[in-house]
Amino acid sequence: MSGSGYDAVVDIDDEGDLGHTDLQDDLEFHNSNFSETAPALGGRGGGRKGGGGPSQSSGSGLPLPATASSSSGAGGKRFLWTLSFYAQFFDVDTSAVLSRCWAALFPRANFLDVLEGNPDLYGPFWIATTVVLILFLGGTISEWRSSTGGGSFAYDFRLLSGAAGLVYGYTFVVPVALYLALRYFGSESANLLECWALYGYGNLVWIPVAMVSWSAITILNWVFVAVGFGLSVAFLLRNLYPVLSATDRQTSKVLLILVVALHFGLAIAIKVLFFAHGSPLKNGGKLVGEPDKPAQMF
Incomplete structure (x- = not known):
């Protein structure tokens, strides 16, 4: 009967004998007050009613955890000097990064749709870093294969610094310039993080x-x-064209030409600096300890 909103009260004698009790006559029913919650543990000033106070949203009469309100209001503000500000740009899991890499290699839909409004810098950073390291290793192996004589081979870490400056500079500086140009010419759909993501995953x-x-x-x-x-x-052109076309026709053409020209310059720089035995990043196209000889660019 307690599920019907009543308390069952049974009279019991001193010896605890119920044998003589007539349940039909001795049972009394009283109105129950189940809507009132028990006093909160450790609360100051007595218990809280279920209908008031900040604990109402918890659904159990208990106050919300301390972390529940830390992400909203004043506690949710992110500042440039805090790690949480930069952590939001790396808020992506491995499966999402792999799916974006796959979409970049085999594009079937607009890459901005694949991002689902959550562009990240995790994938672009590690893709650019991988390209830098492989270019350095490949260029070093190429120089070693082309070396002659029995002298020891000396690594030239200017290949590494050159690869880092080229790849990181192109991946993170060019999108900033493109974003500023789009904003200057009135494109409201331009987004810096999306530009970084496009160029970063495009390097794959x-x-x-x-x-x-x-x-x-x-x-x-x-x-x-x-x-x-x-x-x-x-x-790049497939995914940037909808953004570039938001400007006037003449401006969009100029920006498209600049995008292609800068990317062509990147390809030529990679070929000349890292696909040639006599890279200009070396000491005049020769290995350390070798006699002077004409540089072999190709």
């Missing part, structure tokens, strides 16, 4: 290209670089 094709940068076959090097350029620039 350079990983397999950089893995063959040690090849001594000149024509094969040109073919690989041309394929990398074609796939990556097609990815």
Whole structure:
């Protein structure tokens, strides 16, 4: 009967004998007050009623956890000097990064739709870092293969600094310039994080290209670089065109030409600096300890 909103009260004698009790006559029913909650544990000033106070949203009469309100209001503000401000740009899991990499290599839909309004910097950063390291290793192997004589081979870490400056500069500086240009010409759909994500994931094709940068076959090097350029620039144009077309027709054409020209410059720089035995990043095109000789660019 307690489920019907009543308390059952039974009279029991001193010896605890119910044998003589007539349940029909001795049972009394009283109105129950189940709507009132028990006093909160450790609360000051007595218990709280279920209908008031900040604990109402918890549904159990208990106050919300301390972390429940930390992400809203004044506690949810992120400042430039806090790690939480930068952590929001890396808020992505491995499966999401892999799916975005797959969508960049085999595009079937607009990449901005794949991002689902959550562009990240995790994928672009590690993709650019991988390209830098492979270019350095490939360029070093290429120089080692082309070296002659029995002298020891000396690494030139200017290949590493050159690859870092080229890849990081192109991936993170060019999108900023493009974003500022779009905002200047009145594009309301321009988003800096999306530009970084497009250029970052667009570099994915350079990983397999950089893995063959040690090849001594000149024509094969040109073919690989041309394929990398074609796939990556097609990815950029396909996804940037809706954003660039938000400006007037003449401006969008100029911006498209600049995007292609800058990407072509990246491809040529990769070919000349890392796919050639006599890279200009080396000491005049020669290895340390070798006699002076003409630089072999290709």
